[in-house]
Structure formats: C-alpha cells, structure tokens
Amino acid sequence: MSSALPTCPECGSSNIVKNGKIHNGKQNHKCKDCSRQFVANPQNKVIDEQTKQLIDKLLLEKIPLAGIARVVEVSDVWLQRYVNHKYAQVERRVQVSTQKRGGLTIECDEAWSFVGNKGNKQWIWLAINRDTREIVGVHIGDRSRVGARALWASLPAVYRQCALCYSDFWEAYETVLPTKRHRAVGKDSGQTNHIERFNCTLRQRVSRLVRKTLSFSKKLENHIGAIWYFIHHYNASLHV
Structure with a gap:
C-alpha cells in the first residue's frame, strides 16, 4: 500500500502529485492548487567551503550550471543564487602588470x-x-x-x-x-x-x-x- 502524499506547506491543500526527484534523489511534489513545489521533511544542507571552492573552479570550465549541480550534489536553485552573487561581485576592470611607456x-x-x-x-x-x-x-x-x-x-x-x-x-x-x-x-x-x-x-x-x-x-x-x-x-x- 503506497504512503499518503503530504499536504502543501504553502496552502495546506492535499491535492498533491509527484513531480520527479531533486538532485539528491528525494521525491519532489507539486501542489495542483497553488503550484508550489516541495519535498516532504526537507533538510537544509550546509554547503562547505571545499565544495564552494570546487564550484569556483568548475565555473572556469565548459560545464553548464545543471552539470555542476549534478557533480557537486547541490540544488539548481542554490547554485543559481550562489553564481548570481559571485558574478555580481566580480570587478569590471582589468588587473594587469605595470608597463613602462614605449614599445607596447x-x-x-x-x-x-x-x-x-x-x-x-x-x-x-x-x-x-x-x-x-x-x-x-x-x-x-x-x-x-x-x-x-x-x-x-x-x-x-x-x-x-x-x-x-x-x-x-x-x-x-x-x-x-x-x-x-x-x-x-x-x-x-x-x-x-x-x-x-x-x-x-x-x-x-x-x-x-x-x-x-x-x-x-x-x-x-x-x-x-x-x-x-x-x-x-x-x-x-x-x-x-
């Protein structure tokens, strides 16, 4: 006998359907009344500095964000927010070695x-x-x-x-x-x-x-x- 589906944390509706799985394999659900997507009993995952450093390196390679999320096992949403913040902090000015006048x-x-x-x-x-x-x-x-x-x-x-x-x-x-x-x-x-x-x-x-x-x-x-x-x-x- 299958287990009962959870209720929507947004509107409390029980009109819920399964909607694939998230990056860590947990079942994703969707509320047919308010369209909220969620997982039952969610657990906040702390992304450590080592994982962030790996992501920083992967951003320098020809790998799409979806691929990076799969490799390092983080959610697409978290990764997009991380990338948005990181790119917003990047300086928009060249950093180059000092050169003398002439011969350039x-x-x-x-x-x-x-x-x-x-x-x-x-x-x-x-x-x-x-x-x-x-x-x-x-x-x-x-x-x-x-x-x-x-x-x-x-x-x-x-x-x-x-x-x-x-x-x-x-x-x-x-x-x-x-x-x-x-x-x-x-x-x-x-x-x-x-x-x-x-x-x-x-x-x-x-x-x-x-x-x-x-x-x-x-x-x-x-x-x-x-x-x-x-x-x-x-x-x-x-x-x-």
Missing part, C-alpha cells in the same frame, strides 16, 4: 555572443598585450562606435598614451583608435593572431559562449560576470 603593442578584436536569444547580440570587445599575453581591455555591448570607445576607455592609461594598435577593418576602430598608432589588417597578416586565439580559448572555456549550446546566458549581468570572471583568472594564471 596591442591587438584588438570583437567576438559575437548573445543573451536570451540570438536576436539579443552582445559583442565582446577585447585587447591583448602582444608580448605579455595579458588581456588589457574589455567591454561587452553592441558593435557600434560606442563599444569601440568603451574598449578604448577600459585600457590602462599607458596603453592609451603610447601603444601601437592592430585591429581588423571594422570601421568603428578607425573613429576611436589614434590614427598614427592604428594599423587595420586582415587575418592573413598574422598581426591579430594572439587575440583571435584568445577568442577561441574564451569560447571553449566559457560554456555560455559556445555558438551551438543550451547553456547560453539568460541574464545579461551573469553573462558579463562570467566573462570577466574567466578573464581575471586567465590574467592571473599568466603570473603563476
């Missing part, structure tokens, strides 16, 4: 991405120091002159003052980068190889940037936070 060369490029649907395009503008391989400029937005200006503004002052800048022929660069220090080149020139290679790395490590994926961002702030989170990790890894 950067490569600039922009990579396509989207949030929610492919009609909501978000372009990732990037600049890389050719010698140190550090990402020295970042902006996420549209592909207009506004985006190019924001990329330029994100560069540390020493790069704006004296760096030689290589980019593709996208017209927005011509209106922003200093004419005497700007070189527009084709991909076959090899002058933008480093930034193009980084774009590939970014797509392979941040799951929400893979072109054909179910892991795309649904929230712009998390999209931006995930990109900045990886860039900070990438720059820091260059100095280990």
